[in-house]
Amino acid sequence: MKIEIAEPGRMTQSGSSLLKLIQNNNMPILDLLVRESIQNSLDAKNDTDPYVTVDFFTGEFNKISLNKELEGITETLNRKYWKDTYKFIAVRDSNTVGLTGKLHYDEVTDNQYGNLLKLIYEISKPQEAEGAGGSWGLGKTVYFRVGIGLVVYYSRILNEEGIYESRLAASLVENEMNADSLIPALPGKSKRGIAWWGQEIGSNKTKPITDEKYIEKILNIFGIEPYEGDLTGTTIIIPYIDEQMLLENNQIEYKDSEDNRIRPFWRCSIEDYLRISIQRWYAPRLNNEKYPYGKFLRARINKKGIGLDNMEPAFQIVQALYNRAVSEEAGNDILAQDGVECKSEDILLRKVLETTKAGTIAYTKVPRKILKTGYPDNKPEPYMYFNCEIKDKEKNKPVLFFTRKPGMIVSYEDVGNWVDGISASSKDEFIFAIFVLNSENKLTNTREPYSLEEYVRKSEMADHTSWGDFSMGNNNPRIVSKVQAQINSKISKEFFVEEEDTTSRLNSGLGKMFGDLLLPPENFGKKPSGGTSGGQGGSGHTETHKNVVFGYESSKTKYFANGMTVKLTIKSRRKILATGINLAIDSETGAIKPKDWEEKMGLSMPFEIVSADIVVTKVDKLKTNLKMAVASSNESSGISDISCELLKTKNGAGYGIHVRSDAEHLIEMELDITLQLNRKDIKPLFNVEKNEGDK
Template sequence: MKQTILKHQSMGVDGKFLLRSIQNDNLPALDLLVRECLQNSLDASLSENPGNKVMVDFIIKNCDCRPLNKIFEGITGKLNQHYREGNVDFIAVKDTYTTGLTGPLRECDVTDAGQFGNLRKLIYEFGQCQENIGKGGSWGIGKTVCFRVGIGIVLYYSRIRLENGSYQERLAAALVENASAPYTLMTYQKRSGTPTGICWWGSVNPDDGTSMPVTDEKEIHSVMDIFGISLYKGEETGTCIIIPYIDKNKLLKNADTAFEEHGETLESIVKLIVQRWYFPRLKNKEYSFGCWLDFRVNGMPVKQSETCRFFEEMQTLYNLSAKKIENPRFTLPDGVNSADIVLRNEFAGSSKAGIVVWKQVTAAGLDMTPPENTLAPYILINKPDEDDTAGNRAIIAYCRHAGMIIDYEVRSAWTMGIPVQPTGTYLLAFFQPNGCNTLKDEAITLDEYLRSSENADHHSWEDRNNDNKVRRIIEKIVKQIPKKIAAALSEDDGSKERNNNKGLQKILGKRFLPPRGYGRRPNGTNGSGSAGGGRASSARDILLNVSDQVFGDNYVQVRYQLSLKKGTQKAFIYFKVHTSSSAMTASEWEQYFGKPFPVTLISCTAVCGQQNIPVTLKDTSNGAAAYGAEFDLSTCSQPGRLHIEGQIRFQYHEETVSISILAQKR
C-alpha cells in the first residue's frame, strides 16, 4: 500500500496530541479499547429494532512478520530491524450485521460540512462528532485509543453495500506516533518541515495527492490472508479493525494485576471486560433500546461457565429498571427494591428523572464460595482497593440508552450515606435514567443531555451549560439516590432495631429521669448547641453515616463513615441525648440536671485509607466519663475529600433516653 504523510498545517493536529487526547489514567488500555470498539460497532448496527443483534468477534492471534512488514511502505526497513523473523501478535475487532465504513472514499468528495461518513471520520478525520441521536459515541476522539495499544499502526478493513445494491470492500491503514520521541518508525528530516507523526497507507488520489482506501479486492485479500481473518461474504457487511505488533504481556499486566497474578490469559480478561462494560446488551434479548450484543473471542461465544454471576445479577437489575421505567405498575420480584428519582421544574412532562433498583445478595449468591470461588465484585469491576474486610460498600452502576456502563460507584457521592453491608453481603444497585423525558425549555431529551455531559472517554457524567442554560440535573439525581436507598433500608430494619433497643434498655435501665417535659435550658430554648463550642459545620464540609449496630450484653457498637472537606485538620464525634423536648450535649446535660451524662464512650477507632488516625477521648467536665472523640487528621495523606471510618463502642446508663451521634470540624 502507498504511504501518504500528513504535512503540518495551521490549526492542525499532530501525533503527540492525538495520543494524549483521551486523558484517562483510571482505565487500562484494554478496557478503553473494548469500550471504544464495541460502541462503534453497536452505533453502526444495520437495524435498531430490539431483538436483532450485532456480532463482534475479538480476535487475538499472531501472524508472520515478514509479509506484514512489507505492507507498510516507508517504514518497512524500521520494522525489519525489530521484527526480522517469526510471528508477531495482533488484536482484531471484527463486527458483522453493521453498515461498515460507508461514505465518500476521497477527501474531495466531501462537499457538505459534517457529511464525512463513517469511513473518513474513523480513518482520516479527528474530532468529527457522532451526530445521530441515541448513539454512544459523540466526541470523535475515542478511536485514538487504538493507536496506544500496539506500536501506533492500525488497519481498517470493511465491506459495505453501495446505493446500487452492489458490494464494495475497502482497506486502509494509519500510523500515529509522537514525532519528538527518541525512537520513531518514520524518519523525519528537517527540510521536510515540521513533522506531524501521522501517515496513512492505501491508494493515492492522483488529483490532489491525498490518501484514500484500497478497493481492489485482490490486493485487499492478500493483506487479509496474512492475518488469517475470514472475509465478509454474501450479503454480509461490517468492519474489522486490526492492531498488529502488540505486546500481550504488557497489555495483560496493565489490564488487571489481580487477574494476571491468577494466571489469567488475555482472552479470558477480554471476556471479563466485555461483561464489565456491556452487561446491559451482552446476550440480552430483553434489551429494548436497539440491538443486543453477540460477543465472541476468536470466533467462540462467551460460555455460560465463563459468565460471572455478579454481572448476571446486574443485568437482571438493568432489565427490571427498564421495565419499571416503561411501566410504573410493573411488579418487581421479591428481594428487589426500587425508588423513583423525581426532579421538580426540570422536565416538560413527567417529573421522573429515573429509577434506582437494588437488591442485597450474599457471597454464596455471587458464586464466591467453593467450588466456584469467584473473586469479589470490587475486583471484577477493577476497583480492588474497595475490597474492605471491615464491610462491603454498595455498588451502583448506571448507563444511558446506548447500554455501555459509564462507571461503578463505590466510594463517592452516589453511595454516601448507604449503610455498609456486613461481611458476606453485598448491596447491588442500578440507576436507569428516564431518557425519553424532554427537558423543560430545551428541545433535547434527558438521554441526550447525559450524552453531552460525558467526556471523551464516556466514563462520568457532569452537569454542563447547554445553550447557556445552567442546570444541576445530575447533581440532583446523585444526591437523591443514596438518600432513597438508605431510607428504605432503615425502614426495613426499623422493627429489629427497636426490639434490640428495648432489650438493651432493660439491661441498662436505672429509671431516674425527671417527669415528661424536662430538658429545656433555663432561658426556655431547646438544647441544640454544638459540643466543644465550635461553629457548626455545613453538610458540604462534613458528612457522617452510622450503620451496623451490634448490641452486646452491656454495650452498643456501631460502624461509622465520615467524609470531610479536603484540608480538615481536626474533627470531633460526639453524643447528644434526646429528651421529650430537646437534644442536649454532655455539658448542657450536666449544667441543667447536675447529674452524670447518661452515655459513656468506651472506645473509638479511626482509619483514613490504610492509615490509622490518632484518637483522643474527651471527658465530661467532672471527668466521670468520655462523651466524644477528637481526630488528629494532620497526617492524613488521602487526596481530595477525606474519608474516615471506624467503630464506636459506648454504654447507655438510662433506659428512657435515645441518642444521636454527630460530627463537626474543630
C-alpha cells in the same frame, strides 16, 4: 500499499498530541478498547438483524508478510522488531452497515463525511445521531495506544449503487519526537507523526483499497476471513501488541495479606481479560433480548461466545437489575431464581423536565453465596469484577452503576456522590444498584428541544466514564446532582432498618471477633486456665439480630489440654419456637459450613462440640432455673416443654445446639459450650440459628 504522510499545517494535530487526547490514566487500555470498539459497532447497526455481533480475535502474524506491504517504513520496521512473529488483536463486527461514505475528501459535499473518513482520516468528528455512544470523536484514539500506533481497517458495505464493496486502509500514529520514530519526514518538512496507506491517487495522496484479491491477501496475514454473501461490517486489526503491558496497564492491586498479592484470573491472558471486560461494560445489552432501545449485543472471543449461562454471577446481577429498571417483568433471572428481593423506583425531578421522571433506580442486597465467592467456586470478589478497590474486608461498600440509551455501563461507583449517603453492609452481603436514564424525556427552559439523553451525553468526558452538571446559557438544571441525592436517600432508607434489625447470617459481624477470641493463645493446654489470657482482653460482645440478642462472655472462656469452654447467651426479642447456635469454619473466602467441609472438601472437622450445659434463666419474663445438658453420648435433653439437641455431621462431629419448645416463648438462656480442638490453626465461628417462629 502506498504511503501518504501527513504534512504539518495550521490547527492540525500531531501524532504526539493525538496520543494524549484521551490519556485516561485510570482505566486499563483493554477496557477502553472494549468500550470504544463495541460502541462504534452498536452505533453502526443495520436495520435488518435483531442483534449486533462483535468478534475479538487474538493471534500471531509473520512480520515480513505485513511489513513489506507498508511502503516507506518496511526496513525500519524490520530493524526495530527483530523477531519473526508478533501478536495482534482484532475487533470485527457484523450485522452493521460498515464504513460507509466517500472514499476521499475530493468526493465530499455538504460536509457529509461518512463513517469511513471520520474513523480513518479524521479526529474530533463526533457521532451526531441521538443515542449514539460518542459525542467527542476522540475515543478512536485508543486504537493507536493498544499497539505501536499501527492500525489496519477493513470493511464491507452495501454502497449507494446497491453493490457490495470492500475497503481497506491502514494508518500509523506515533510520537514524532521519538528518536526511533518510523514515519520518514517529507523533504523540507517537519515530522507530524501521522501516515496512511492505501491506493495511490496522486502525489502523497491515497484512498482506501477496494481490490478484493489484495484485501484478502492482507487479511490472510492475520488469518482473518473476508465478509461474504450479504454480510457487511468492519474489522479493525492492531498488530505489534505487547500482551504483558496490556494486562498490567492501570490495574488495581489486590492483596489478601500484607505480602500476598491476588491476581484475578482474567489478568493472565488477553482472551480471559476481554471476556470479563465485555461483561463488565456491556452486561445490560449482552445477550439481552429485553434491551428496549433496539439491537442487543452478541460477543465472541476467538469464536467462543459469551452466553447467558456462562456470564459471571456479578454481571448476571447487573443485567437483572437493568431489566428490572426498564421493564416490569423480571423474568427468571439470577435474582428471581435465588429469591432475592429487588426494588425498582422512579427518580422524579420537578421544574426541569417535561415529565418528572428522570430515570429509574433498581437496587438489591445480594447474599455472598449468589456471587459464588466461596467454596467450591471461589470466584473473585465483585469489587474485582467492577474495577473497584477493596478497602475494608469487614464491611462491603455499596456499588452503584449507571447507564443511558446505548446500554454501556458508564462507571461503577463505590465512593463519591452516587453512594456517599448509603451505609455499608456486612461482609456477607452486597448492596448493588443501577440507575437507567429516561433518555426520551425533554428538558424545559431551553431555547431548542434538548433531550435528557443529549444533556447527559454532553456532560460525559471524552472517555465516557462520568456524568456531571453543566450550565446551558445562564441555567444550570443540576439534574445529575439531584438524581444522586434522591438515589442516596431511597437506598439508605430501604436498608437502614435492615442494618438495625438484621436476620442472622452465617459468618456474621461477630464471626471475625469470635474467630480471634476463640482461637486459643500460644502454648495453651499446659495447665487449666480460669479465664482469658495472652492479651485476649475485653469482657464480651453482643449482637442484636432480628429475633434474638446473641452474646459472648470472653472473661469466662476456659482452656484445657485439647479444647476450651465458652460462655454464650441468647435472649429472644419476641416469642419464638426455636433457636440455637451453629459452628462454622473461618476461611479467607468466607465461612464454610461443617457439611460442606466434610462432604465437599472431604476433610475432618478441625473442632467439634463435645458437650453443652444449657440453663434457661427466663421464660416469658419469669425467672427460671431450667437446666439441660447434651453430650456426644447424650444427644438430647428436655424439661417442661423445652428441649435441646446436639446437632452432628454425618461423621458424628457435633456442630450445633438446637433449642425448641412446644409453644412460643420469650426465652433467655446461658450456654456453656465445650469444644474439642482437633487443629489449632483454624478459627471457629459461631452463628445464630434462623428461628422457626419467623413470620
